[in-house]
Amino acid sequence: xxxxxxxxxxxxxxxxxxxxxxxxxxxxxxxxxxxxxxxxxxxxxxxxxxxxxxxxxxxxxxxxxxxxxxxxxxxxxxxxxxxxxxxxxxxxxxxxxxxxxxxxxxxxxxxxxxxxxxxxxxxxxxxxxxxxxxxxxxxxxxxxxxxxxxxxxxxxxxxxxxxxxxxxxxxxxxxxxxxxxxxxxxxxxxxxxxxxxxxxxxxxxxxx
Numbered sequence: 616x617x618x619x620x621x622x623x624x625x626x627x628x629x630x631x632x633x634x635x636x637x638x639x640x641x642x643x644x645x646x647x648x649x650x651x652x653x654x655x656x657x658x659x660x661x662x663x664x665x666x667x668x669x670x671x672x673x674x675x676x677x678x679x680x681x682x683x684x685x686x687x688x689x690x691x692x693x694x695x696x697x698x699x700x701x702x703x704x705x706x707x708x709x710x711x712x713x714x715x716x717x718x719x720x721x722x723x724x725x726x727x728x729x730x731x732x733x734x735x736x737x738x739x740x741x742x743x744x745x746x747x748x749x750x751x752x753x754x755x756x757x758x759x760x761x762x763x764x765x766x767x768x769x770x771x772x773x774x775x776x777x778x779x780x781x782x783x784x785x786x787x788x789x790x791x792x793x794x795x796x797x798x799x800x801x802x803x804x805x806x807x808x809x810x811x812x813x814x815x816x817x818x819x820x821x822x823x
Contacts, residue, residue: 621686621687621688621689622686622687622688622689623688623689623690623691624688624689624690625690625691626690627690627692628690628692628694631690631694631696635696635698635705638698638705638706639705639706641706642704642705642706642707642708642710642712645708646708646732648669648708649708649732650730650731650732653731653732654731684699685697685698685699685700685704685706686699693761700712700751701747702747702748702751702752703715703751711727711728711729711748713725713727713748713751713752713784714726714727715751715752715755717755720787721759721787721788722756722785722786722787722788723752723755723756723785723786723787724783724784724785724786725752725783725784726781726782726783726784727781727782727784728780728781728782729744729777729779729780729782730779731779733779734779736776738778738779739776739777739778739779740776740777740778740779740782742771742773745771745773745777745802745809745810746769746771746812748784748802749769749771749784749786749800749802749810749812749814750766750769750812750814752784752785752786752800753766753769753786753798753800753812753814753816754766754816755786756786756787756788756798756800757788757796757798757814757816758816759788762818763818763819764796764816764817764818764819765816765817765819766814766815766816766817767795767814767815767816767817768814768815769812769813769814770812770813770814771810771811771812772810772811772812773809773810774808774809774810774811775809776809777802777804777809777810778804780804781804781805782802782803782804782809783802783803783804784800784801784802784803785800785801785803786798786799786800786801787799787800789813794817794818794819794820795815795816795817796815796816796817796818797813797814797815797816798813798814798815798816799811799812799813799814800812800814
C-alpha cells in the first residue's frame with residue numbers, strides 16, 4: 616500500500632538537482648533573515664521598512680504555491696526529495712538543513728552549526744531542537760536499505776547543555792526485533808557528548 620504523501624514524479628534526477636540548486640540559496644537567505652531579525656538593533660523606522668519589503672517578497676512567492684503538505688517525492692531513478700522537512704528540507708528555513716552521511720559500518724552522522732534561531736537557555740540549544748534533530752537522524756539510521764520507518768518511542772538523556780555552535784550527531788541500529796528497530800544516537804560539541812538518545816522505530820504494516 617502506498618502512502619498518499621509519498622508522491623512519484625517523473626522528473627529526471629538532473630532536473631531535481633538543478634531545482635534544488637535554484638531554491639536552496641533562497642532558503643539560505645531566509646535563514647540569514649531569521650538570524651538578523653533576532654539580533655537587529657536598528658531603528659523602529661528601519662524595522663517598518665524591512666517588514667514592508669519582506670511582505671512584498673512573501674506576496675511574490677505566494678503567486679504560485681504548492682497545495683497541501685510538501686510531502687516526500689521520488690522519481691524512477693531512486694532519487695527522493697523532501698524539501699519541506701523541518702530537519703533536512705532544502706527549502707525550509709527552519710531546517711539547518713542537516714546533511715546526513717551514511718557510514719561504511721551502517722551508522723549515520725551529520726555535522727552542522729546551530730545558531731541563535733535554535734536557542735533555548737541563553738547561549739544553549741533548545742532541548743526540543745536537539746530531540747527533533749536526533750529523531751530524524753535516528754529515523755534515517757533505522758531506514759537502512761531504503762525501508763520506511765516511523766518513530767515509536769524516543770528517550771533522551773541530556774548529559775549537559777549543548778552550546779550554540781558546531782555539533783556532530785551520530786546514530787546506529789542497536790538491534791532489530793521483527794518490525795521494531797532499536798536505534799541509539801548522540802549529539803556532541805567539540806568537548807564531547809551532550810545528549811544521548813534511544814529510540815524504537817517501527818516499519819508500518821502498510822509499508823511491508
